[in-house]
Amino acid sequence: MKLREIISILEAEVLAGGENLDLNILSACGADLMSDVMAFVKDSVLLLTGLVNPQVVRTAEMMDIKVIVFVRGKNPGQNIIDLANEKGITILATKYPMFIACGKLYSSGLTGRGG
Amino acid sequence: MSGNSIKLHYEIPAEDFSIAGEASSNVKRILSQLGINPVIIKKAAISMYEAEMNAVIHAGGGTADIDISQEKIVVKISDNGPGIEDVDLAMQEGYSTAPDNIRELGFGAGMGLPNMKRYSDEITIDTEVGKGTTVTMVVYIR
Numbered sequence: 001m002k003l004r005e006i007i008s009i010l011e012a013e014v015l016a017g018g019e020n021l022d023l024n025i026l027s028a029c030g031a032d033l034m035s036d037v038m039a040f041v042k043d044s045v046l047l048l049t050g051l052v053n054p055q056v057v058r059t060a061e062m063m064d065i066k067v068i069v070f071v072r073g074k075n076p077g078q079n080i081i082d083l084a085n086e087k088g089i090t091i092l093a094t095k096y097p098m099f100i101a102c103g104k105l106y107s108s109g110l111t112g113r114g115g
Numbered sequence: 116m117s118g119n120s121i122k123l124h125y126e127i128p129a130e131d132f133s134i135a136g137e138a139s140s141n142v143k144r145i146l147s148q149l150g151i152n153p154v155i156i157k158k159a160a161i162s163m164y165e166a167e168m169n170a171v172i173h174a175g176g177g178t179a180d181i182d183i184s185q186e187k188i189v190v191k192i193s194d195n196g197p198g199i200e201d202v203d204l205a206m207q208e209g210y211s212t213a214p215d216n217i218r219e220l221g222f223g224a225g226m227g228l229p230n231m232k233r234y235s236d237e238i239t240i241d242t243e244v245g246k247g248t249t250v251t252m253v254v255y256i257r
Contacts, residue, residue: 035226038161039233051221055168058136059221062143062160064153079133087140 001025001110003067003090006046009104010069010094016081017090023066027112030071030102034059042112048101052076057083057091066090072097120184121145127167127192129176132220138179139164142190149183151256158234159188159254165227166192166250172217173197174248188254190235198244206232 004021007014026044031037032051037059048069049056057080060068066089070076073095084091094101123145125138143160147153163179170177174196182189199205205212206228213223232238235252242248 032221033224033226034221035165035224035230038165038230039226049221053220054133055136055220055222058140058164061140062136062157062164064157 001105001108005108006067006069006105006110007092009108010092010096010101012069012092012094015070015076015091015093016084017067017088018092023090025067025110028102028105028110029065030098037065038063046105046110048098048105050074050098052080054080054083056080057087057089060089061087067092069094069101071101120182121149123179123181123183125179125181127170127176127179127194130171132171135168135171136164139167142179142181146183146188151188155188155254155256158236159190159252162231162235162238162252162254163190163192165230166190166252168222169227169250170194170196172213172222177247185256187236187256189251190254191249191251193247193249195247198246198248199240199242200244202240202242 003023025046027042028046029037030048032049034055045065046067047060047065048071050071052074069092071094139160146156170192174194177194180191204210208229209225211223211225217223236255237253239251
């Protein structure tokens with residue numbers, strides 16, 4: 001699924017990055033525990049999280065995760081946005097809560113079986 | 116790198132969660148510049164990041180020493196923290212002694228040491244209660 005479709009489905013705001021709207025995402029991971037994120041490696045992953053701190057960006061960096069979605073209308077601070085820009089990571093914010101955001105992407109075809 | 120190895124040293128600061136992970140980030144960038152396979156880099160980066168976070172969370176910081184040769188990446192994280200009382204228990208997924216303020220950061224899920232074991236090819240834990248812990252992880256490049 002292309003990044004532009006994800007932005008559209010989640011009615012998301014782009015807070016950092018987002019230059020490559022054709023970026024292809026094959027799988028998604030919804031988690032607030034970063035160690036759980038690190039336990040499950042797939043490629044071309046989107047991370048949805050309700051956790052807002054710089055370690056989310058760090059975790060994404062280590063995992064080669066290119067896109068983070070902050071759910072439930074949470075707005076990251078400038079330090080998080082700056083770190084994401086520095087690392088070339090796209091940050092989206094959606095007003096949808098975790099379950100709904102995941103459900104919308106899954107039912108639109110981002111099932112995680114492809115990657 | 117023929118015949119030689121690259122040695123890196125970092126101080127891991129205590130309790131500073133805004134810059135925690137900076138050493139791992141640097142190492143990941145250097146491994147990328149060396150042209151090492153991204154799958155290998157990810158294994159080393161995740162292992163080191165979890166160990167670095169553990170030093171920040173549990174031990175008031177520590178040091179990181181990395182040795183990159185043609186054959187392998189060796190990551191050694193040392194601290195002078197409280198040590199691990201029961202290593203077998205600490206290796207179990209879900210077991211954690213992290214306080215609530217750490218859990219709020221998204222860590223302390225009891226996955227740190229299991230993740231280090233999962234992603235490194237070899238792991239050695241040298242720990243003494245009241246003295247500190249040294250975790251040495253090896254990731255083979257070939």
